[in-house]
Amino acid sequence: MTMELSLTTPALLFPALSLLLLAYTNRFLSLSAVIRNLYDRHREKPDPRHLRQLDNLRRRVELIRQMQTAGTLSILLTSVSMTFLFFGLHLAGLIAFGISLVLMCVSLALSVMELAISGDALTILLADLEQISGEDKPKPRRWLRRP
Template sequence: MTIELNLTTPALLFPAISLLLLAYTNRFLVLAQLIRQLNARENGNEIRAMVKAQISNLRNRLNLIRRMQFFGVLSFLLCTAAMFAVFLNQNIIGTSLFGLSLACLLYSLILSLYEIHISCQAIEIELTNIENKPVIDSQES
C-alpha cells in the first residue's frame, strides 16, 4: 500500500504548527517574567523556602519549553522539506519527511502536556504557601 501525498497535505499543518509555536513562546515569556519577579522580590542573600521549592520546578519547565519549541520548529522544517520533496515529485522522501514531521509534532505536544502538569504543581506550591500564612481576623484591627 502506497500513500499518495500532495502539496496540500503537509500545508494543512502550517497554521497549526504556527499557532503552537506562538503558544510555546507565550509560555516561555510568562515563565521568564515569573523568574524575574521571583528574583526581584527576594532580598539580599536570603531565599524563602517557597522560592527554593519553585526553582527546581522552574528549571524543569524551562527545559521542557526549550524542547517543545525545538521539536515544534523541527516539525515545521520537516513539513516544509516534505512539501519541497513532493514539489520535486520525490513522493517517498516527501512521505518520510512528513511522517517525521508528525512524529516531532506529537513529541512536542506530549512535552507540552507534561509541562502543563508541572505548571499545576507550581501553583500547588503557591497555594500551600498561602495556606501556611497566619490568618488575621479583620474584626480585631
C-alpha cells in the same frame, strides 16, 4: 498499498504549527516574567519558600525549550516534505512528513507534561499561602458553601 501525498497536505500543518509555536513562546515569556519576579523578590527579601519553586521552574523552562525545538523541527520537516513533493520525490516527501507528524506529537506530549508541572507550581504556592495563614485547608468560596 501505496499512500499518495499531495503538496497541499503538509501545507495544512503550517497554520497549526505556527499557532502552536506562538503559544509556546507566550508560555516561555510568561514563565520568564515569573522567574524575574521571583528573582527580584528573593534578592529584596530572601525566603526559603522561593527556593522550593526553583526545581519546578527549571524543569518547565527545559520542557518549553524542548517543545519549541520539536515544533520548529516539525515545521522544518514539513517544509522539506513539501520541497520533496514539489520535485517529485514522493517517498522522501512521505517520510519527511511522517517524521514531522511524530515531532509534532512529541511537542504536544511535552506540552502536556509542562502543564502538569505548572499545576504543581500552583500547588506549591497554595501550600505556602496555607502555611502563612496558619490554616490547614483553604475555606471554600462563599458561593460554594452550603447553607
